Amino acid sequence: MLNAPGQSAGQPAGQPFLSGYKRDYYGGALMCLIGAGAVTQGLEYSFGSLTHMGPGFFPTCLGAILVVLGVSIAATAKRPATRPPIGENAAQEPAHPEWRGWFCILASIVAFVVLGKWGGLLPASFAVTFISAFGDRDNTWKSALVLASVITLLSVVIFWWLLQLQFPLFTWG
Secondary structure (H helix, E strand, O other): OOOOOOOOOOOOOOOOOOOOHHHHHHHHHHHHHHHHHHHHHHOOOOOEOOOOEOOOHHHHHHHHHHHHHHHHHHHOOOOHHHOOOOOOOOOOOOOOOOHHHHHHHHHHHHHHHHHHHHOOHHHHHHHHHHHHHOOOOOOOHHHHHHHHHHHHHHHHHHHHHHOOOOOOOOOOO
C-alpha cells in the first residue's frame, strides 16, 4: 500500500506526519533540549546571587524554566482522538504550511534589525509588530496599526524610560 507524500510507513492514512500528540511530544522535547543547552552554557559563567546576579544567572534560570515547560507540554500531550475539537474545521489541518505567517515573522525580524540600527527603537518596534501582525489572516491593516501603536508605546515606556536601555528612540545611521 502506498502512502501519501509526507507520510511514514506505519502511519494511518489521512493523518498528517506531525499530528496530535506527536507534535506535543516533539515540541516539549525541543523546548527541553534548548533549555538544557541554555543551562549548560549559563553555568560556564559566574552565577552570582539574587542580590548580585552574575552573567550566568539569567540564561541558567531561563533554561531551567524552558525545561520545566517542555516537560509539562510533553506530559500533558493527549492523543488526537481524546482532544476536544476546536472550531468548526477542527478535524481538518492545513495540508501546507502557512507561508504567509512564516514570511511575515521573518520579514519583521529583518525590519527590526535594519530599523533598529538605522532608525532607532521607535520605528523598529513599530515595524516588528505591524509586519508580524499580518501573519494572521484575520488581522486588518487597522487592527495591525492599533496593535503596533500600543506595543510601540509600551516598548518605549518599558525599555527606554523605565529600564533606560541604551537604545536611542530615533537615530539616522
